[in-house]
Amino acid sequence: MILALDISTSITGASVIDQDGGIVFCEAWDLRKNQGVFDKAQKVKIELANIFNTFPIERVYIEQPFMFFNSGGSSAKTMAILQRFNGIVSWLCLEQFSSEPMYLTAGQARKLVGLKIPRGQKAKPVVLQFVLDKDPTFSVQYTKYGNPKPGVYDRADSWILAKAGWQEWKQKSEFLEAS
DSSP states (O other): OEEEEEOOSSEEEEEEEOTTSOEEEEEEEEOTTSOHHHHHHHHHHHHHHHHHHHSOOOEEEEEOOOOSOOTTSOOHHHHHHHHHHHHHHHHHHHHHHSSOOEEEOHHHHHHHHTOOOOTTSOHHHHHHHHHHHHOTTOOOOBOTTSOBOTTHHHHHHHHHHHHHHHHHHHHHHHHHHHO
């Protein structure tokens, strides 16, 4: 089984995919009330232990955080905190699952699952619609204003990453069998 994490210091998405490519777990961990990266990491550590006790995880995939600036995007301080948190969670995954995490950018993950974001459209709603079209079990709760509740986009991102990790693993396995 593969664990995929869309790491953020506010809400982290987590999905587990089985050997047949089926999503068997898809949650969002709300870290907004936790103070500081170590308090947030402690909550993630507890959640990772729950996954460890429930699923035989063989590989971990983590979405690689942005490495560049864009106008209207995150500040250098925010990006530094995210990088630090990503490193801490990566280490927690290594310790918990005895497997060094694999990293994919959002673009790499989307390409592996066959998702293309049309020019000029925001990625999050397109990703969510893609997941809803592919997985009838994926549930979405909406606010009274009709927007997805916090955590929905994070779950959808982790779903994409899990499917991409499974595709990559499957491609590597087929290559090794052919060798």
